[in-house]
Amino acid sequence: MIEKKIIQAIEGAERIALLPHVFADGDALGSSIALALALSKKGKYARVYTEEEIPYTYDFLPGKEYVEAFIDQAEEFDLVLALDTGDLARLGKRIKIFESNSFTINIDHHTTNTEFASINLVKTSAAATGEIIYQLTKRMGISLDERIATCLYVAIATDTGGFRYSNTTSLTHQITADLINNGVDVSRISQLVFETVPYKKVRLMGLAIDNIEITEGGKLAFITVTNEMLKRANASEEDCDGLVNVARNIEGVEVAALIRQRSEDEFKINFRSQNYVDVSVIAHRYSGGGHKKAAGCSMRGSVAQIKEIIKKDIREVL
Amino acid sequence: MIEKKIIQAIEGAERIALLPHVFADGDALGSSIALALALSKKGKYARVYTEEEIPYTYDFLPGKEYVEAFIDQAEEFDLVLALDTGDLARLGKRIKIFESNSFTINIDHHTTNTEFASINLVKTSAAATGEIIYQLTKRMGISLDERIATCLYVAIATDTGGFRYSNTTSLTHQITADLINNGVDVSRISQLVFETVPYKKVRLMGLAIDNIEITEGGKLAFITVTNEMLKRANASEEDCDGLVNVARNIEGVEVAALIRQRSEDEFKINFRSQNYVDVSVIAHRYSGGGHKKAAGCSMRGSVAQIKEIIKKDIREVL
Numbered sequence: 001m002i003e004k005k006i007i008q009a010i011e012g013a014e015r016i017a018l019l020p021h022v023f024a025d026g027d028a029l030g031s032s033i034a035l036a037l038a039l040s041k042k043g044k045y046a047r048v049y050t051e052e053e054i055p056y057t058y059d060f061l062p063g064k065e066y067v068e069a070f071i072d073q074a075e076e077f078d079l080v081l082a083l084d085t086g087d088l089a090r091l092g093k094r095i096k097i098f099e100s101n102s103f104t105i106n107i108d109h110h111t112t113n114t115e116f117a118s119i120n121l122v123k124t125s126a127a128a129t130g131e132i133i134y135q136l137t138k139r140m141g142i143s144l145d146e147r148i149a150t151c152l153y154v155a156i157a158t159d160t161g162g163f164r165y166s167n168t169t170s171l172t173h174q175i176t177a178d179l180i181n182n183g184v185d186v187s188r189i190s191q192l193v194f195e196t197v198p199y200k201k202v203r204l205m206g207l208a209i210d211n212i213e214i215t216e217g218g219k220l221a222f223i224t225v226t227n228e229m230l231k232r233a234n235a236s237e238e239d240c241d242g243l244v245n246v247a248r249n250i251e252g253v254e255v256a257a258l259i260r261q262r263s264e265d266e267f268k269i270n271f272r273s274q275n276y277v278d279v280s281v282i283a284h285r286y287s288g289g290g291h292k293k294a295a296g297c298s299m300r301g302s303v304a305q306i307k308e309i310i311k312k313d314i315r316e317v318l
Numbered sequence: 319m320i321e322k323k324i325i326q327a328i329e330g331a332e333r334i335a336l337l338p339h340v341f342a343d344g345d346a347l348g349s350s351i352a353l354a355l356a357l358s359k360k361g362k363y364a365r366v367y368t369e370e371e372i373p374y375t376y377d378f379l380p381g382k383e384y385v386e387a388f389i390d391q392a393e394e395f396d397l398v399l400a401l402d403t404g405d406l407a408r409l410g411k412r413i414k415i416f417e418s419n420s421f422t423i424n425i426d427h428h429t430t431n432t433e434f435a436s437i438n439l440v441k442t443s444a445a446a447t448g449e450i451i452y453q454l455t456k457r458m459g460i461s462l463d464e465r466i467a468t469c470l471y472v473a474i475a476t477d478t479g480g481f482r483y484s485n486t487t488s489l490t491h492q493i494t495a496d497l498i499n500n501g502v503d504v505s506r507i508s509q510l511v512f513e514t515v516p517y518k519k520v521r522l523m524g525l526a527i528d529n530i531e532i533t534e535g536g537k538l539a540f541i542t543v544t545n546e547m548l549k550r551a552n553a554s555e556e557d558c559d560g561l562v563n564v565a566r567n568i569e570g571v572e573v574a575a576l577i578r579q580r581s582e583d584e585f586k587i588n589f590r591s592q593n594y595v596d597v598s599v600i601a602h603r604y605s606g607g608g609h610k611k612a613a614g615c616s617m618r619g620s621v622a623q624i625k626e627i628i629k630k631d632i633r634e635v636l
Contacts, residue, residue: 163481163494164508173495187420190482191592195567202527202568209524214517250520274509312619
């Protein structure tokens with residue numbers, strides 16, 4: 001059993017480093033901090049090294065005193081674990097910490113995981129790495145508490161889009177039931193993670209909604225963000241996150257395209273489809289990539305020209 | 319045991335009418351249809367009578383062939399159940415069906431329930447009436463199937479705001495785990511219930527965001543909807559639903575007020591607070607009402623005048 005080997009390795013170690021992936025999200029951070037909290041309950045010395053500072057959204061996570069943004073020097077460790085990390089490149093500059101250790105562990109749920117460590121626990125059926133960490137701490141006989149439960153809740157809730165994505169299973173809810181029994185403040189955490197939005201992002205959304213164009217009998221929706229709009233809203237690149245979904249979620253829309261200006265005549269296009277259109281085919285045509293329902297590419301021209309090209313491509317597949 | 323009495327009454331009846339509350343929401347409809355499906359599995363004749371046609375959002379619910387919008391005449395029944403209905407007024411004109419029966423059952427989770435029936439099963443700890451119906455069908459030995467599970471999932475998911483509100487318990491997730499085991503298509507249902515928005519509503523949101531005003535050091539946010547905006551967006555009253563939350567969810571905002579025009583100089587104000595302000599106190603001052611974190615009232619004047627009055631009131635409590 002892989003789990004048994006991992007538990008043996010953890011029990012034999014004193015000093016343990018935990019590495020979430022670059023641009024750590026709720027699952028990467030939540031599962032790493034939860035494990036650090038659990039390990040310290042077992043008397044271990046644990047540190048989470050992140051690539052960047054913790055994003056504002058996750059600043060409330062309990063146990064963030066175990067987290068350090070890596071600069072160029074780390075302490076010495078007996079054991080290094082990568083969490084929620086599909087491949088070595090996703091460790092960024094912290095690959096230094098990973099490679100300085102001869103014995104490494106990789107715990108993840110991504111189907112694309114390259115099994116890059118000494119021991120690899122990759123459960124692709126898990127909705128979140130947080131689910132795997134939950135099971136591991138149970139198996140290690142570490143009792144949950146409010147802090148660990150809250151971190152695992154954030155991990156699971158964010159990676160399932162608030163229990164809405166197709167990766168959400170019966171087990172996801174069973175685990176969550178146990179986390180709530182251990183003291184998670186559901187409404188407070190949900191508010192912090194899902195509801196709170198900076199004003200600049202709301203403003204940008206308002207401007208972007210104003211220029212939504214719906215065409216092809218209501219099935220294709222364009223939403224555009226120019227540099228001038230970013231400036232007006234005092235917003236930046238990251239505030240465009242999720243904007244394409246505003247267009248995709250409009251009743252009747254099958255394909256949504258977010259057209260985002262990069263330079264004078266260069267635009268990045270994010271495609272989303274609702275049901276049957278494979279948008280990766282269109283993205284590939286312009287040297288982009290992605291999945292059936294989420295893909296992207298870059299294009300040159302004016303917004304009007306780009307819209308005409310996309311309309312023509314989409315018309316063939318609607 | 320109340321449950322036992324209810325099961326006996328159901329077993330002794332042949333023809334059963336189920337009544338959700340007026341303006342039936344996901345919980346009222348989902349739990350009523352789920353029970354109708356379950357009862358018909360037991361060989362009963364069950365009908366759900368609604369006050370209005372099923373809202374567009376819930377049109378996909380399986381088992382809607384059991385549902386009929388009541389006009390003025392219903393069939394004869396041996397037993398009548400009110401579901402998710404706090405008091406008799408919430409039955410609207412269908413009180414006729416309820417009162418024509420000498421033996422009635424009331425199944426609900428609202429703390430304000432007036433226990434108006436022969437047997438009253440009011441579980442205020444339940445996040446949704448759907449939870450109570452789940453337990454009742456289990457107790458009756460009726461096996462779940464995809465249709466029943468889907469209706470109960472919609473009931474529970476909507477009344478907990480997608481498992482985000484403070485009413486969400488460990489039991490809520492345990493029940494949901496079992497519903498998913500019985501075939502709920504989580505991503506499809508979540509998309510239909512939570513994500514899909516009519517274009518006119520999105521347009522109205524864009525226009526409303528453009529006029530958001532943030533004041534009092536970022537703690538008070540105004541969002542205004544005039545009749546002219548409704549007209550421009552081709553939207554109506556119902557499209558204002560949830561708009562106040564766009565303002566309340568802005569980072570740092572403690573109180574949000576949606577100012578909605580009713581006539582030339584008459585406005586309806588919806589207040590929401592985030593943490594500590596009791597907005598019902600302010601609403602009461604203008605003959606309105608509500609709860610600590612959600613309240614409303616009507617005011618006369620211009621938008622600018624109304625904002626000045628509210629600012630003054632809010633300043634005292636911020």
